[in-house]
């Protein structure tokens with residue numbers, strides 16, 4: 010049958026299992042558009058240095074465009090010998106335009122080609138993910154803005170701590186995702202570096218204009234070292250590290266909501282659209298969407314750490330191990346994109362039960378405020394902390410709420426307690442006292458909303 014593109018020095022045939030082991034077309038075909046774009050730009054650069062005539066360039070570009078159309082229409086016919094997207098496209102180009110197709114690869118290697126394709130493909134994926142991340146944060150901000158009146162206990166160690174606004178909690182997650190957004194944007198200049206023109210390893214002997222190529226393909230800069238250009242995959246590692254951290258944030262938010270959706274808490278109810286039932290227990294409504302967000306964080310982290318292990322110990326420049334960059338990257342992009350959309354849907358559609366949250370507020374979460382009350386009367390906090398602790402113990406012994414202790418009870422603990430001690434036992438007032446930047450008071454929640462909105466615009 011047909012000769013392999015690299016078949017000249019070979020007499021023996023590839024073992025069929027080796028072909029299957031070696032091929033990457035089954036998954037790198039998703040880079041077909043990037044591969045065609047890169048080749049079109051490269052053909053133009055070859056004309057500029059006199060390797061192609063203008064007519065030859067036009068024929069090649071038309072041929073490449075036709076190949077690209079076949080991919081888009083789903084009519085591209087993969088042949089048994091096609092190894093990867095680069096060989097498949099070149100094979101098809103030559104079928105369409107004849108031996109002239111064989112001029113395209115002059116001075117180019119799949120090594121600089123694949124690195125270019127990966128960067129082009131990832132840049133588009135990053136743009137999509139950036140948009141999804143923004144939409145997700147926006148949903149959180151809008152929800153927080155609408156539900157500012159809901160108060161609930163803030164937890165540390167999953168034990169009731171102090172009263173906060175529900176919006177404050179939701180926005181705490183939004184700030185993690187804002188950091189993720191900024192980190193993602195900071196990756197772009199390091200992804201947007203052009204390898205094309207690095208050749209197999211030792212650069213391009215036909216003096217192609219790499220600044221021209223970068224401009225044609227929209228790269229921000231040009232790889233300054235050809236060995237690095239073909240051998241670097243740090244941009245993929247970095248993206249997956251970014252993804253791992255972003256998924257950890259999704260996982261932690263999911264965990265909050267999983268706990269809050271239990272009957273024991275009952276703070277939120279997931280919409281049917283993001284829940285599933287049990288095959289045995291008819292009453293069940295399970296938060297599978299959130300559990301999958303939590304679970305898939307492990308998968309993205311695994312992709313990242315697995316590929317780092319593939320890189321470890323590789324000698325310089327291109328080695329076939331680098332083909333192992335694709336499946337983890339593609340899987341991470343797909344997983345992260347879907348996760349962000351699911352998370353957005355969950356947050357947009359869940360019911361939030363303000364009354365249930367309010368009912369979880371017990372008077373003991375105002376013990377810190379009780380200590381602060383005495384601080385305002387001039388007593389050192391270490392002392393007031395102790396006094397408030399004794400008041401909590403007293404209420405516990407009496408089996409009553411902290412605010413049900415009498416003035417005499419309070420005064421038996423410290424004589425600075427006055428009639429106004431009852432003002433402490435007001436959850437709203439507690440939250441509103443927190444006027445410093447970053448607090449859960451209305452004004453500070455509004456400030457957070459403005460900061461987030463400004464960052465998204």
Ligand code: ARG
Nearest residue numbers: 033093119120123327331332
């Ligand atoms: N399919 C290969 C990859 O994904 C393309 C580069 C192959 N280059 C080579 N010299 N074998 O890495």
